[in-house]
Amino acid sequence: MNAIETRGLTKKYGPKTAADNLFFSIPEGEFFSLLGVNGAGKTTTVRMLTGLSAPTSGDALVGGHSVVHERDAVRRIIGISPQDTAVAANLTVRENLTLIGTVCGLDRMRLEERIGEMISLFGMAECAESRAKTLSGGWQRKLSIAMALLSEPQVLFLDEPTLGLDVLARRDLWRVIEGLRGKITMVLTTHYMEEAEALSDRVAVMIAGKIAALGSPEELRQATGAKDLENAFIAIAEAAQKGGDLHA
Amino acid sequence: MRKMLAFARRNLYEILRDPISYVFCLAFPLVMLGLMTLINKSIPPEANMTLFRIDRLAGGIAVFGQSFLMLFTVLAVSKDRAGSFLVRLYATPMAASDFTAGYLLPVLLLSAAQTLLLSAAALLVSLVSGPTLSVGGLFLMTVTLIPSGALFAGLGLLFGTLFSEKAAPALSSIIISLSAILGGIWFDPDSAGGVLLKICKALPFRYAVQSARAALVLDLGWEAWGFPLTVVIGSAVLVTLAASLVFRTRMRADLN
Numbered sequence: 114m115n116a117i118e119t120r121g122l123t124k125k126y127g128p129k130t131a132a133d134n135l136f137f138s139i140p141e142g143e144f145f146s147l148l149g150v151n152g153a154g155k156t157t158t159v160r161m162l163t164g165l166s167a168p169t170s171g172d173a174l175v176g177g178h179s180v181v182h183e184r185d186a187v188r189r190i191i192g193i194s195p196q197d198t199a200v201a202a203n204l205t206v207r208e209n210l211t212l213i214g215t216v217c218g219l220d221r222m223r224l225e226e227r228i229g230e231m232i233s234l235f236g237m238a239e240c241a242e243s244r245a246k247t248l249s250g251g252w253q254r255k256l257s258i259a260m261a262l263l264s265e266p267q268v269l270f271l272d273e274p275t276l277g278l279d280v281l282a283r284r285d286l287w288r289v290i291e292g293l294r295g296k297i298t299m300v301l302t303t304h305y306m307e308e309a310e311a312l313s314d315r316v317a318v319m320i321a322g323k324i325a326a327l328g329s330p331e332e333l334r335q336a337t338g339a340k341d342l343e344n345a346f347i348a349i350a351e352a353a354q355k356g357g358d359l360h361a
Numbered sequence: 362m363r364k365m366l367a368f369a370r371r372n373l374y375e376i377l378r379d380p381i382s383y384v385f386c387l388a389f390p391l392v393m394l395g396l397m398t399l400i401n402k403s404i405p406p407e408a409n410m411t412l413f414r415i416d417r418l419a420g421g422i423a424v425f426g427q428s429f430l431m432l433f434t435v436l437a438v439s440k441d442r443a444g445s446f447l448v449r450l451y452a453t454p455m456a457a458s459d460f461t462a463g464y465l466l467p468v469l470l471l472s473a474a475q476t477l478l479l480s481a482a483a484l485l486v487s488l489v490s491g492p493t494l495s496v497g498g499l500f501l502m503t504v505t506l507i508p509s510g511a512l513f514a515g516l517g518l519l520f521g522t523l524f525s526e527k528a529a530p531a532l533s534s535i536i537i538s539l540s541a542i543l544g545g546i547w548f549d550p551d552s553a554g555g556v557l558l559k560i561c562k563a564l565p566f567r568y569a570v571q572s573a574r575a576a577l578v579l580d581l582g583w584e585a586w587g588f589p590l591t592v593v594i595g596s597a598v599l600v601t602l603a604a605s606l607v608f609r610t611r612m613r614a615d616l617n
């Protein structure tokens with residue numbers, strides 16, 4: 114079964130079409146990336162898929178539930194780590210996890226269990242009682258992802274998880290994300306080519322609200338004859354500008 | 362209910378763990394309490410000016426303190442709305458009422474605690490400067506000011522939802538100044554009369570101060586205490602409902 118299926122998903126802001134008639138499917142357990150420069154429409158797409166924004170037209174099924182007609186059902190099976198670090202600054206790591214688990218409806222025992230699991234999975238034992246605002250950017254992102262994972266979602270959305278992190282913190286976060294592969298369907302957005310290349314099973318290249326190409330990093334390289342995803346991306350972007358359509 | 366309480370606890374901690382809250386919500390009203398008591402000492406009795414005497418000052422200072430809790434509510438809500446923490450909570454099964462009640466409840470608790478602390482300080486001041494305040498009166502004042510606390514909490518949620526994060530601090534300062542002036546904390550609107558008195562009578566702040574002052578001296582008649590308290594309760598209900606409605610509408614719009 115597909116974890117996600119979009120059917121002409123479209124979002125317009127006034128005259129601007131931020132997401133344009135998207136059709137793609139993500140099989141269960143896949144690591145899927147939306148790759149595109151700033152303003153390509155990645156966040157808009159994630160917002161629609163997580164019930165945070167109503168499509169102007171079209172629909173998408175997440176875990177078989179329509180994001181237009183069954184928002185509540187969608188919310189129960191997804192986890193999202195939003196683009197900006199979304200943690201309660203004055204709460205500790207443990208309190209942040211408790212808050213999000215409680216509002217997601219976990220009962221007390223399960224909550225304690227899950228918090229323990231998250232703290233060990235992300236190696237946060239030492240900072241568990243530290244306030245979120247005292248953590249470095251990298252640790253705040255880890256907390257943000259742990260919060261998204263706490264309620265055991267079927268689909269995890271990570272919107273630019275490594276934005277603004279230094280290279281070491283980024284690699285560290287990659288390892289954490291890599292560790293989740295296969296356990297859960299993941300949708301990651303990024304504008305870092307090497308990040309999409311290193312982590313994803315498949316990559317959708319988003320340009321000006323449209324999916325300009327979709328395939329595994331290997332397929333995208335072969336289709337464009339490029340030596341890495343960055344050059345493949347440039348070839349795809351240039352072809353898209355000329356009005357050409359390139360599908361791997 | 363669990364969802365709402367979990368969110369309320371977070372909002373309580375956001376204010377309690379911010380040192381600036383103590384500066385504005387406790388230290389500043391305390392400084393004003395001391396300052397006005399000193400000023401009162403230098404006013405000659407012939408002037409017949411009793412506004413800054415502790416038995417009239419205490420109620421005004423308590424309401425003044427509540428208006429700063431409103432400020433912190435405005436700042437907290439507008440900051441949440443600008444950031445993505447709220448977005449993350451929007452993506453959970455939380456209902457709009459969980460958000461609004463979760464913002465209002467901690468402010469209500471904090472305002473009761475604040476009035477108790479300011480009352481204790483007023484008692485100490487009264488022991489030094491006289492006339493001595495009654496503990497019963499101070500307790501009744503604390504209870505009387507609960508609806509006023511709800512009124513300021515509601516105003517905080519309302520303005521926090523309407524104002525942008527950038528505009529919130531400036532606009533809240535204006536509202537605090539106006540509520541202090543129009544509440545008759547630092548001057549007597551009755552002696553001013555005219556349009557100013559009419560404006561004061563049209564807004565709930567003066568009634569909050571009046572009911573607090575009456576409660577403090579155990580003047581529990583309808584005119585001195587019952588009527589102003591009723592006006593404050595009515596305003597608190599209206600403002601809280603309006604704030605909840607506005608928040609719900611804005612939340613729907615955000616999710617569109």
Ligand SMILES: Nc1ncnc2c1ncn2[C@@H]1O[C@H](COP(=O)(O)OP(=O)(O)O)[C@@H](O)[C@H]1O
Nearest residue numbers: 126129131149150151152153154155156157158
């Ligand atoms: N709420 C909004 N109102 C108006 N325009 C928006 C809004 N959100 C996004 N946009 C526009 O839609 C386009 C896509 O934005 P976004 O999805 O945030 O891109 P990305 O996440 O890929 O950087 C941009 O041009 C942006 O300015």
Ligand SMILES: [Mg+2]
Nearest residue numbers: 155156196273
């Ligand atoms: Mg984005």
